[in-house]
Amino acid sequence: MQAELYSVCAVILFALGLIAFLVKHGVFHKVLALNVMGIGVFMLLLATSAFYPNAIDPLTHGMVLTGIVVAVAGSALALNLATQVDLPSQSDEITRHDKPD
Amino acid sequence: MPINLLFDGLLVVLILVLASGALFSTNIFNGIVLFISLGLAVSIAWVRLYAIDVAIAEVTIGAGLTGALLLGAWKRLEIKKSLHSSISNKETKND
């Protein structure tokens, strides 16, 4: 029951991240969305191992640890690149509004 | 057993509320702070799911360092923005 509860929560978290990634703009929301999606995946993996509370599968833990570390690496690179991008200047702003999107 | 399940249920609700708050808040700073709290709440969930190793990693890396990175980048962009606007203000004055 516990495992099912967390599995459902995991899928909803993943979906929330998915929606936010597709809908929201700006680097912070994108990175947050990716991280929430990641948390969803990790929760799904850990919930899988929680089906057997007396015989925990350590492989999922290993995978999640690897995943967390890879996620922070990706987020760091994304933030790094985003801070290197110059802010759109006034003229860019105007051209963007003119473009039919 | 039911009391444990109740706790899990409350925790799940808390996590979902924090996540949607972090993702859909209009203020970026609030979003980041909510994300860090989400990391802490999630690490309690990891303990509940018998994964203490992962909980430690989540607190230190997932919530702590990602949060620090986000805040650092946020501050930098805020400063950049303020400089940017002051420069463009000057330009318009000169015109």
Add this chain to the structure above:
Amino acid sequence: MIDAHGATVLKSSYVLLIALTISVLTGGVIFALLQTPAPQNIMYDLVQANIQQSGVTNPVTAVLLNFRAYDTFLEFAVFFCVSIASLPYLDPSVSDASHLETKDGPLFSLVKVLVPLTILLAGYTLWVGSFKPGGAFQAGALLAGCGLLLTLSNAGVTKMTGFWWRSIFSMSLIFFILVIGFSYLNTHTFLMYPTTLSGSLILFIEFAATFSVAATLYLCYLSVRGRVVQGSHRAG
């Protein structure tokens, strides 16, 4: 499409469409998930059967650094890649005297206590990883947090592009490759440690990895935070 600072807002009809589609998909996945019985649990028995030969007693460390050490090896490569990518964006003048805290500030005295404590804690986390929860990543993150505290309190930052810094970034991989080479001479199999030595070899790798992980995370923070421009907090 994807803009770093974009403030453009999608039409609400699109937002609704995306949200609806994903909700339906989510419902489907949850439905499928609740239908599926729990998987067979073969891994627990396998890990328990082989943990004697792995050299450590914490099953998670055994998985990370012995059974599936290949994944961890490549994960170090991912970190290495991020450190190479972040190095050029590091502003060499990052530690100029523009910071908010002075040496007499309250934060500094807190840091004086916290930093040695964090280092001790990191060492403990690293060492404890072989039989209890803990390990290189957690310890590395703690160390990086320590560096972060030092930066916040405006302690000096060295130039990170020098040879020694670069060898710290690649230290995890170098030690890993050394261990791979050494074990290969003994066991003639890629990534198979000699059973009697595996415990100490794993600790050896974790030791190096702690420093690499800490250095890389610290570098990421510095390059993301960038240089705080003089007097800017007044302007902002």
Add this chain to the structure above:
Amino acid sequence: MINLIDLPLATASQILPLHILLPLLLAIICFLIKSSSIARWLSIATAIIHLLFAVLLVSLSVSQNGAVITYAIGGWEAPLGISLTLNTFSAIMLIMSATISLAITIYSGHYFKDVEQARRFWPLWWLLNTALCGIFLSGDLFNLYVMLELMGLSGVSLIAINKSQSAIKAAYQYLLVGLFGSLLFLFGVALIYREYGVLDLIMLAATVQGTLLTKCALGFMSLGLILKTALYPLHFWLPDAHASAPAPVSAALSALVLKGTFYILFMLWFSVLTPATTFLGASIIGAFGALAILWGSVKAFTTDRLKLLVAYSTVAQVGYLFILFPLMYQYPTKTLGAAAYFIVAHACAKAAMFMAVGNIQKMAGHDEIKRLSGIASHMPLSIFIFGIASISLMGLPPTGGFIAKWIMFDSALESKQWWWIIFLVVGGLLSASYLFRVLNLAFTTPTIEQEMYVSSSAEVGLLSALVLAVITIVIGLNAMWILDVIDIGLATATLGAGK
């Protein structure tokens, strides 16, 4: 060469992990040493050794008659540990990637004059190679995820190597797309693990069933990989990323990185999760492939920058790869040969083309198509290579592209799906039109003499591109022999045996 048939398999398979160790070791060395010229020569030497290893592996695979060779890392057998696997298809991918990375390595030595850029390029380039070999050899789902991330992050860093605003923007967009795609893939992996409790591909192939959850998992994984392979309409990130990167990086991204993600997708569909696939799904993917051919060609025809033209041509060519899906479903043996042939032919042609275009851009100082008239007299070798690569992309004899399309025609007819042939023909005509537009301009004498100072030694760096162009012709002329080798392997390989 050692006679591999006599060699015990256990000893011979020791080469497998070297394919990952060698590039990774070189990445570290290139990062640590200061001199970029030493890094360059070391890289060339290593790339040659790497190619030799790949040749050894292919002969090993052929000598085993295409049986899957596995190597348990650390001696831990499959469900617990990770194993490397090699079948004929992945052996062909490996030898292709080793050849092209040798060519790109030699070219990059000439291309990067700036010391700072060169010093950043070499370690990242070898990390990219590590990830590519890792993908082709991996036999484990989670390991594939780690490899995908390594490939994505090193690719992103390579795009951003020259620190220009446009490059950083393109890299940022590519990074977000890559991370998003990898997470979708990882979600699929988690769903698979939730259902079956194993990650090893061979074990999974034996136990997998067509349940709803497996279908969901396959859907998420396919979506992530399709996004990373840039199938229309998810190709929006590709033109920017491939056009703003330095030429050697564009060549690697177009020729190799896309093939890595495509390889995973193809393998998942037709050798691992086959019971969960449907003909309808394959046809939908094929239909998007057809649209990609049309859209990419039209965009390539209307763009005014040469590098963007080549990038859009990649969008179109990726479409052909996805048309293989419905064909594969009905007629696996022949189509598998077509896939291998098409991937190799496109990779060689596109890498050569990007190198030639990079040279033109570097020498002329721009890559605006309008201002390139008469360039053939200044840079004959570049245009010659561009021409040969174009012929292969159009699918005309005597190149590898022709053979690949010929086999695709054949399997489309055999599987009674003639409608795909329309797109193959139209795509060929469209690519001829946009490529001849450039070639035509290159050979006209400009009305006003444009200032163009090109030294005669400027094209020395293109020798490796010339070799690749020659390879596209060689694989076109020796088609029967190569197809025999492929057939021997593929007839018995597990890939496609699921059907």
